[in-house]
Amino acid sequence: MVRFFGIIVGLGFVSALIFSIIGSLPFEAAERTAVEDFHQKPRTLALASDGAFGKFDRKQLQRGLQVYNEVCSACHSLRLVSFRDIAALGYNEGQVKSFAAAHEVPSIDPDTGEPATRPGLPKDAFPSPYPNETAARAANNNALPPDLSLITKAREGGAPYVYSLLTGFRNPETYRNEKGEALPADSKPGTGLHFNPWFANLNLAMAPPLTSEGQVTYGPGNPKPTVDQMAKDVSAFLVWTAEPKLENRRAVGWGALGFLLIFTVLTYLSYRQIWADKKH
Template structure:
């Protein structure tokens, strides 16, 4: 009796699941979801190329230094790099003295050794990049009620990676008259899609509007040293996104080198195994 009852219960749930699936599929076909502005006017990231791309890619340290400069002078006012220590910057080609100078330019939380009270002190190479705001409340108050995300792992956390970040930084535009690739005008197709007060229109962002104002306001905002390309908005966006590839995966080059060595070893082991197989069984009749 118990077996029959369990079979009936299982059959009931199977039928209910099949019915729910069929009903959902029928509804999707007969009543497709309403068109949205996000679906019609969202843009895919631009096709940027980086020196670290591909199985043999390596970091362009000069570009990473430019990207760090953009982060330091522009992005660090709102965004943290909580997983990066100042001493890690030596991997970008900075000397020990330069790393100490960079660290000392940041104020980090510390403890007064004489009183035991919390204070702020100049950073040292072993410190990690400090948060720009004391807490989330202060961050929201300064950023239209939005908390700026930490950028340490941003190229891993966002679909599209570095090209998405570079596209976002260069994608701010006027909503009035904005058209998609089919020539459709946003506000004519969706009159209610007007960007709310305090937000900024950017077709590369998922819902087209974000709280962050354009951080790169114009060419030359960051002054590069001699021998570097002109600091256009597009160049600065590419440089800082390349820098964020490194912050998300500083051991990228070593991982690729290890992977290549492993693949070569596997090819060698496979060939050796095949030759051993032929040698062992060469005199055996089938």
């Protein structure tokens, strides 16, 4: 019986060895698809909030809020962010109230019980542009515009992906990949779709949202509102919506590391003091 189990175990090891050898053999690669040949990795995007010591650029976040409010909010919701949250961007109480009141939020008529709208209050979340998912799909070629509250956390690539997508729309007829190859006919966008090599399957229902310089008017003292600058600003803003307490979290983390470092030094000095006159 022992010999039998020994043979079984030996066969298992041999099988594993054979499979590992076969797996390492250089088989001919499968034919690459157009998505693999034309899909691009996110472009580099440097933000003030990057890195272990990064801090939000409030001016940039305010510009990003403006881009979202004037462009992106036409299709995308921001349901996890309340109007009062923008006080963290440098707005005072009066400005927050004015910003909220400029938006209409869903309500109920107290006299008739019918759906209605009212001016927003600081406690309200940013309203959705559509009453429900069916209406959202009907207005977007059956595609559902995602909520942007956590988009830089939900999408691989984070803010650089968002920035690349916003600036990545190309003409499928003239676009060439790094090898100089043209896009195959069966990969070109169909009706209602738009070619963007930074999107997962190359074609998406969203039309280019940022189309020209000055589409959003920035106030004095701000950079020129080029498409590239507006894309950077709204990407930075969406980093904040996804993690508004980023600076506090980092401050607590560095404080904890400092405490542990000091505690370690004091513990070592105590050890040396206690055992200094002890013979080994």
